[in-house]
Amino acid sequence: MTAVEVTGLTVRYDGATALDGVDLTVADHQAVALIGANGAGKSTLVKALSGLVRPASGTITVNDRLAQVPEGREMFPDLTVDDNLRLGAWRRGRRNRDTQRLYELLPDLVPLRNRKAGALSGGQQQMVAIGRALMADPEILVVDELSLGLAPLIVGTLAAHLRALHTDRGLAVLLIEQNARLALDLCDHAYVLEAGRIVLHGPSAELARDPRVTDAYLGAGHE
Amino acid sequence: MSDLVGYLLTGLGIGSGFALVASGLVAIHRVTRVVNFAQGAFAVLAAMLTSTLLAAGLPHGLAEVGGVALGAAAGLLTGLIVLGPRRDSPGTTPGTALIVTLGLGVLAYAIEVLIWGDQPRSFPGVPGVAEIASARVPAHYLLIIGVAAPVFLLMALFFARTDLGKALSACASNRYAARVVGIDVRRMGLLAFALGGALGGLAGVLTTPVQQVTFDSDVTLIVNGFAAAVLGGLTRPVVALGGGLLLGVTQTLAAGYGGGAYQVEVALVLMLTVMIVQAARAR
Amino acid sequence: MRLLLLGAVTLAIPPLLPERHLATFVLFALTATVTVGVSLLMGYAGQVSLGQAAFYAIGAYAAGLLAVHGAPPVLGLLLAPVVAAVAAVLLGAPLLRLRGHHLAFATLAVQLILLSVLASADWAGGAIGLQGIPRLVGDDLGYAYAAIVVLTLAVLVSRNVIASRPGRALRAAATSEIAAAASGVPVGRHRLAVFALSAAMAGLAGGVYAFYLGYLSPGSFPVLLSIEFVVMAVVGGLGTVAGPVVGAGVIIVLVQLLNTLGTQPGMPGYAPSVLSYAVYAIVLITCVLYLPRGLVPALRRLRIPSRAG
Numbered sequence: 061m062t063a064v065e066v067t068g069l070t071v072r073y074d075g076a077t078a079l080d081g082v083d084l085t086v087a088d089h090q091a092v093a094l095i096g097a098n099g100a101g102k103s104t105l106v107k108a109l110s111g112l113v114r115p116a117s118g119t120i121t122v123n124d125r126l127a128q129v130p131e132g133r134e135m136f137p138d139l140t141v142d143d144n145l146r147l148g149a150w151r152r153g154r155r156n157r158d159t160q161r162l163y164e165l166l167p168d169l170v171p172l173r174n175r176k177a178g179a180l181s182g183g184q185q186q187m188v189a190i191g192r193a194l195m196a197d198p199e200i201l202v203v204d205e206l207s208l209g210l211a212p213l214i215v216g217t218l219a220a221h222l223r224a225l226h227t228d229r230g231l232a233v234l235l236i237e238q239n240a241r242l243a244l245d246l247c248d249h250a251y252v253l254e255a256g257r258i259v260l261h262g263p264s265a266e267l268a269r270d271p272r273v274t275d276a277y278l279g280a281g282h283e
Numbered sequence: 284m285s286d287l288v289g290y291l292l293t294g295l296g297i298g299s300g301f302a303l304v305a306s307g308l309v310a311i312h313r314v315t316r317v318v319n320f321a322q323g324a325f326a327v328l329a330a331m332l333t334s335t336l337l338a339a340g341l342p343h344g345l346a347e348v349g350g351v352a353l354g355a356a357a358g359l360l361t362g363l364i365v366l367g368p369r370r371d372s373p374g375t376t377p378g379t380a381l382i383v384t385l386g387l388g389v390l391a392y393a394i395e396v397l398i399w400g401d402q403p404r405s406f407p408g409v410p411g412v413a414e415i416a417s418a419r420v421p422a423h424y425l426l427i428i429g430v431a432a433p434v435f436l437l438m439a440l441f442f443a444r445t446d447l448g449k450a451l452s453a454c455a456s457n458r459y460a461a462r463v464v465g466i467d468v469r470r471m472g473l474l475a476f477a478l479g480g481a482l483g484g485l486a487g488v489l490t491t492p493v494q495q496v497t498f499d500s501d502v503t504l505i506v507n508g509f510a511a512a513v514l515g516g517l518t519r520p521v522v523a524l525g526g527g528l529l530l531g532v533t534q535t536l537a538a539g540y541g542g543g544a545y546q547v548e549v550a551l552v553l554m555l556t557v558m559i560v561q562a563a564r565a566r
Numbered sequence: 567m568r569l570l571l572l573g574a575v576t577l578a579i580p581p582l583l584p585e586r587h588l589a590t591f592v593l594f595a596l597t598a599t600v601t602v603g604v605s606l607l608m609g610y611a612g613q614v615s616l617g618q619a620a621f622y623a624i625g626a627y628a629a630g631l632l633a634v635h636g637a638p639p640v641l642g643l644l645l646a647p648v649v650a651a652v653a654a655v656l657l658g659a660p661l662l663r664l665r666g667h668h669l670a671f672a673t674l675a676v677q678l679i680l681l682s683v684l685a686s687a688d689w690a691g692g693a694i695g696l697q698g699i700p701r702l703v704g705d706d707l708g709y710a711y712a713a714i715v716v717l718t719l720a721v722l723v724s725r726n727v728i729a730s731r732p733g734r735a736l737r738a739a740a741t742s743e744i745a746a747a748a749s750g751v752p753v754g755r756h757r758l759a760v761f762a763l764s765a766a767m768a769g770l771a772g773g774v775y776a777f778y779l780g781y782l783s784p785g786s787f788p789v790l791l792s793i794e795f796v797v798m799a800v801v802g803g804l805g806t807v808a809g810p811v812v813g814a815g816v817i818i819v820l821v822q823l824l825n826t827l828g829t830q831p832g833m834p835g836y837a838p839s840v841l842s843y844a845v846y847a848i849v850l851i852t853c854v855l856y857l858p859r860g861l862v863p864a865l866r867r868l869r870i871p872s873r874a875g
Binding site for chain 3: 377
């Protein structure tokens with residue numbers, strides 16, 4: 061079974077083509093990376109998956125419950141961490157908004173629960189964003205730019221959490237990342253997006269050896 | 284001394300009315316970014332309907348609830364027009380929305396004059412005069428305070444304690460994130476409009492026994508409500524409440540000690556000063 | 567050429583109109599003059615004024631007071647726009663720091679303060695009003711021509727402002743203030759200039775109005791009047807030369823038609839006011855929702871393809 065299946069997806073903004081015939085599949089319990097430079101169309105794909113932009117053509121099939129960790133973390137800055145988390149379960153109804161189990165899963169959030177989300181550090185906010193997405197009890201987690209603007213040490217911690225969620229709990233992951241090394245390291249399978257098109261895809265281990273990837277995305281400048 | 288206590292209580296009563304209008308404005312503006320010029324019209328519509336219901340023999344309480352319900356319905360209708368009728372309606376920009384609500388305010392004039400005529404209307408409130416600390420205050424002012432206070436308390440609890448209230452705050456805090464977690468931002472906007480309508484309606488129903496209402500009373504109400512709300516940048520309900528009370532007390536004191544004139548100017552000059560200071564500070 | 571033709575037609579209208587329509591024509595030309603200023607302000611400076619009737623009142627009272635105290639009417643008429651513009655500069659210096667709905671409410675507040683001051687000012691006749699203003703010209707036809715002159719002046723000035731370099735800069739500033747500021751345009755000063763100009767137009771129209779009516783009271787300048795100017799400007803099309811004139815014309819004709827209907831025997835006494843409120847509201851809302859750029863741009867778009875085909 062597939063968690064997400066995208067075929068021939070094309071999205072245009074005011075005539076400019078942001079995505080051009082994109083095919084992408086995430087199987088159940090699979091971790092897939094989508095790598096590409098700034099402006100390649102990664103965020104547009106995330107928005108299309110969540111129904112926030114309408115495709116010009118193509119189909120998106122989401123079979124499993126999908127939750128999103130948006131780019132830039134997008135906290136509710138005036139609300140507490142606990143309220144941010146509760147609202148993550150908005151779609152699931154009042155009975156399923158208890159945050160207790162989440163704190164067991166991500167104990168780092170416990171001391172932050174009553175603080176305003178806007179007052180947290182970037183790494184803490186990213187953890188809240190992951191927690192908020194988990195509150196929707198997803199089968200697939202779409203993470204948009206996990207590492208953006210965060211220190212390597214913090215990225216390492218977040219990546220470890222994500223890996224544990226994937227391997228221990230069977231959560232499917234679609235990781236959209238500029239940091240290709242992190243993405244290929246974390247995921248089994250990867251797609252490379254350039255100027256709105258998928259130019260390469262395959263198992264992460266293969267892509268990591270592909271010169272087109274190593275030259276463009278894993279060079280010294282991308283460490 | 285007893286004069287002062289009397290003015291203060293009267294001012295708090297009048298100020299509660301302003302504060303209710305102001306919180307309606309704030310409730311709508313926080314969630315939708317729309318400054319609703321029709322906010323005063325909700326109060327007038329509610330007051331007019333209440334006077335008719337009372338004249339038709341409905342008991343006090345029920346008639347007022349009817350008025351408030353009309354305010355809420357008018358608020359919802361305003362929201363539907365401003366935010367668009369369908370889920371995926373683009374809606375209007377905040378600038379355009381001000382013009383649309385301006386038009387809806389004028390439309391309310393047509394409806395009000397058609398149904399209720401253009402003469403001032405009123406209805407009896409709580410009769411008699413209460414004596415507090417040797418000050419004599421018309422008892423109805425105490426009723427206004429007595430109703431408005433728990434309403435504000437309930438609102439505070441609603442926003443702080445319920446998920447629905449938090450979802451409304453979430454839309455105010457970060458609309459994009461609200462959509463990401465699956466909150467229907469437009470539906471929340473409609474809810475805010477209905478709430479704003481009910482609060483405006485309550486203001487009209489409560490204050491009409493002490494201040495007659497005419498179809499064009501909405502201008503005074505909206506200006507005073509805006510003046511109160513602008514203190515908190517149109518986004519902070521508690522400041523709007525404080526602003527309304529302050530405005531009511533200041534006006535009553537100005538009227539009491541200043542001989543009746545300059546009542547209107549006090550609110551207006553205060554509002555202008557606040558806005559200009561805020562704008563100067565923002566640079 | 568087209569302008570000359572338009573001018574000739576306009577000049578030919580008043581003598582052909584029966585007495586009661588002549589009054590409507592004067593009202594139209596004066597209202598259109600104020601609306602030209604409002605349209606300039608909204609379309610070019612991006613500012614909503616809900617208090618333009620205040621400047622209309624200032625012009626009217628300036629002209630009326632001078633005339634009542636023995637000054638020649640022409641002097642009063644000439645000073646009316648000056649007084650209104652000076653008031654606008656004094657008020658605009660602090661107020662134009664505000665944007666959007668803040669400015670809208672600030673201008674509304676200014677008008678309410680002015681009305682309240684006028685109502686309690688004995689020297690201005692108080693709430694009863696200023697009476698016995700001498701006439702400027704002999705008959706309504708004369709006033710119609712005076713109003714045409716005033717309107718023409720406003721339209722020409724507005725045309726020049728729109729075509730000028732500062733006009734184009736302001737247009738840019740209405741959409742992106744940062745871009746305009748970055749281009750080195752003194753946006754603030756131009757904006758104040760447009761504010762003063764629009765006030766001068768309102769003041770000039772107010773001057774004619776004072777002599778035409780011969781009587782002024784605070785009640786002649788309600789907040790609703792300011793809203794009506796905004797409605798006409800929006801309906802006609804903001805920032806166009808013809809828009810405010812067309813907007814004022816369409817609305818005044820509609821209101822007049824419905825007024826005739828509303829005063830038919832058998833109609834209730836409140837019918838005319840209900841109908842006119844409804845016209846303002848429905849035309850405004852329909853226009854904003856379905857013709858957001860206004861009548862004139864919409865008509866222009868209709869015409870261009872038919873010409874090409």
